[in-house]
Amino acid sequence: MGSDGDKLEIPAHDENFFLPDNTVKNLDRIKKLAKRHPINVLVAGKQGCGKSTMVRQFASVNNRPLATFQIGILSEPGQLFGEHRLKGGETFYQQFLFPKAIQTPGCVIHLEEINRPEHPKALNMLFSVLSDDRSVWTDELGHIKVADGVVFFATLNEGDEFVGTEMLDAALRDRFYVSLLDYLPSDIETKVLNLKAGVDEANALTIVNIANKLRNNSQEPMIISTRHTLMIAEMVGVGASVKEAFINSLQLSNDILESVLLSLHVEMRIKGAGNGKEYRLY
């Protein structure tokens, strides 16, 4: 959660982050709209598909500070704002990073797992900040107003996309733009493994092809995120064979992997290359 001492910084830019064209365009429009008033964007997509990275990139590309808050762990309404502490027998109020972030012009605020607070009341004060009046009253800090140009990105975790948005108060949901992210098409994922994990293109392609076979296995499809193919590629980068890297990264029987490898021997090219042309670096 952080305390007042936490700095708000512009995050580093990821030079190898790809997004679909239309997502990039949408983010540019969000930036323009944020000049008029604060904006809320809901980012939904499966685990490890790049949600957090996209939020970070938005801040980085637009030279804005970023602050991230785990909403999923909140258990009381005022918890984001600060807490009473004891020092030398006296109590004092320690302000946290959240009130500072929302009062910082242009700040990008990432709210993780907004659909899963431990206590539903924990969202109450957050709701005031996200809805039209963009302000909240706290006994300790008084009246807090959201600064100009602030952009809130709320992310939802895997499989919760719809449950999650349903769970948000309807009036609040109504105030969010939505951005849906998906896993990358094969050719772009291959490029990402090559660029980020430093494996050569041939190995990157093999990893993506095997991952896709497992993902598209009609009997037992596996969810394998970009995060995970990157982990596998990094393992190969430090000397593992592709097979060893898969076995040591996923719960996968040797038999299944062998049969995938066999079937790929006869078709070593990009499978279902998809719409990679519509992607670009962000």
Ligand SMILES: Nc1ncnc2c1ncn2[C@@H]1O[C@H](COP(=O)(O)OP(=O)(O)OP(=O)(O)O)[C@@H](O)[C@H]1O
């Ligand atoms: N489109 C992409 N281009 C380049 N790298 C990507 C892309 N998508 C994901 N990655 C990489 O995969 C890893 C996981 O991404 P990230 O943490 O942003 O996913 P997430 O959707 O926030 O995951 P979670 O659901 O677990 O919060 C990061 O190392 C990220 O850089």
Ligand SMILES: [Mg+2]
């Ligand atoms: Mg994330």
